[in-house]
Amino acid sequence: MFRAKTLPSLAQLLSGQPTQDAAALCRHLDVTPQTLKRWLAAGIAPRTASLALFYETPWGYSLINSTAENGAMYARQEAAGLRQEVATLQTRIARLERLAAAGDGFGSANEPLLMRR
Secondary structure, eight states: OOSOOSOOOHHHHHHTSSOOOHHHHHHHHTOOHHHHHHHHHHTOOOHHHHHHHHTTSHHHHHHHHHHHHHHHHHHHHHHHHHHHHHHHHHHHHHHHHHHHHHTOOOSSTTGGGSOOO
């Protein structure tokens, strides 16, 4: 259900940030410098802050990109399957329309549905 089940340590998350400026980091996390110092001393931050940092790291970008790529691949395959189903149904409908137009009273009720080739 959750994509980021386990997160790297706070030190790893901070090393993967685009900037090492403490003031910018405090602004990004919307915390005071004292709070950031307390987290650094403890070596751990609240999950919300860790998630905010995670998605700014290469790991977070990789997770986002791979999720998007997998979703696009699934959508392409689904679209291809639906196109194939539409083509099959169009062929079946065309055959039924030809039989109905011929008016030859084609035997049993389900005979037109059998796709004889």
